[in-house]
Amino acid sequence: MRAMTSHTVLGIETSCDETAAAVLRLVDGRATILSEIVRSQVEAHAPYGGVVPEIAARAHADIADQIVAAAIEESGLSLAELDGIAATSGPGLIGGVMVGMMTGKALALASGKPFLPVNHLEGHALSPRLAADCAFPYLLLLVSGGHCQFIEVRGLGEYRRLGTTIDDAAGEAFDKLAKLLGLGFPGGPAVERTAAGGDPKRYKLPRPLMDRDGLDMSFAGLKTAAARIIEAGDLSEQDKSDLCASYQAAIADCLTQRADRALSVFEAEGEKRLVVAGGVAANQAIRASLDAAASRHGARLIAPPLRHCTDNAAMIALAGAEHLAAGKVDVDAMSFSARPRWPLDEASALADPAYGGGKRGAKA
Template identity: 80%
Template structure:
């Protein structure tokens, strides 16, 4: 296969990112990667504010892309295509990145490749190592928490999902309740390092039920009641964070254990921002070892939202001929399940206004 070089653009949440990636003989090489974080803009609110995120993307997207191209040493004319996250995500931000990509594709005559942000995460381990299909994927992030069987590019089967909140949302909520700062997941993990994870007997929702679905709303509520009822010292906060983190790790690892029992492969993949949590990684590593499998995860910087994974998904789709001729007509999607058949036939509804993101 001849080399394919793609510019990827990612703007689905609170980071404006662009990367240039070359795919050759099935191996990915990142030629450049630029990220502009919005942490300072959202920190006063304890979470991402969609309107602020969209405006920040609009202000900086063209410059981030310009830097990525310059650092790659390539001109726009030397690319084989432009890929951009086109859903799911915060619709204002998704539209900024998608329209930026479309404009560049139209101006240069290159193919535009609309990429499902979740597919980017699903393929992200392939950025750094040979991760052949099939594999069992735990996609665990701020907005999504799913077990997906990945049989190939575009071949995804949802086996379980959260019925309410994602694990990343649960971490963010606790951080906000404890005033630990933003982003919440890393803040909780830092606080937990000096805590006793056995101190607070927090619930492990759905552990007594069959299947691979998960729930974290009850865990959030239990922690909130402790915070309301007690005047927490610094050590209490550390203990609560450690206990909370352990509860989430136990829920994810128990479901992963069940997923691997039903899987005929030997690769367990974890991807998404929460995959950077070391306690959760250790718990999943133990699960993989019990099943004679390997735990595969992206490098830490590629667990969170990034443009390299979008470029890789775009390159793999272009190489496989999976880009529609009318891709410039693609419209941004705030909800875009990887397994659309399961989402249509067996939708999962949660506490959000538009249901769960599965």
């Protein structure tokens, strides 16, 4: 009888405005979360209508060690009983990334355990495997505040970008509308709540790039169109609800049309799976629209539990554990430098950057 393989990993996530730590055990590919602690910074950033990098980095530095200690204690294990330490090492707000990564390196050095630098995007890509039977390969729509991409996931570390936003991410578009309407922070949930009482057909908003081939997306023009409506005059509460509903419908249409097209070219033996991950995956209207698209292609939509759609440490621990189980441990990991930009498909991002570049590397 074959012996079961078990890997227990501490994950640390500090890439944006959540300070999080989790301990996860991976046994023959099945994950069990032993502990999970998250400290939100929403109140600190709310007065500014968005995340302030300097405030975020300072908050991470103040409590990262406490959050990690609490996660280890809640797991019922000691540091010595862990098999590895994983930490988000990019992409993200560089101050926060450095806090989590250096915390992870210090613990790895003190305990003699391997340090596992994790790509935050890979954490999202693998997050459905926290709770669902989601075998490789699958089509991934990664949709969050900073990223919006279709990625073919063939296996651990095997990622091919099929399409990406050429300007703003869908989550960023939601945050911008919330700020313009004074709905509060975080913007995505605020827009979704306001849209619940609105008419999605009231405002005629653009669906950028939908008449073009390929799988790239754009949301900057949608943001501009909504801003002009807001600038044109005072909006009643019903007007705001209608605008949010129309805006949400436009984003859902763009994502769904691209998902339809992606599913038509994605090849998989057996069951075809469409995975949606990232903060925007928590939006129920978008989930429903993507579920309908998946059904049209005989595919199954898989999404993480709502608490694992947004940034979390469990997905980082899972990514670390999967790499550890596969023997993919970088012997030079302690020398790894924090990366503000770290595309999953780096070859495509470098060869055909969707936008930007510069000294810090390709953006998407």
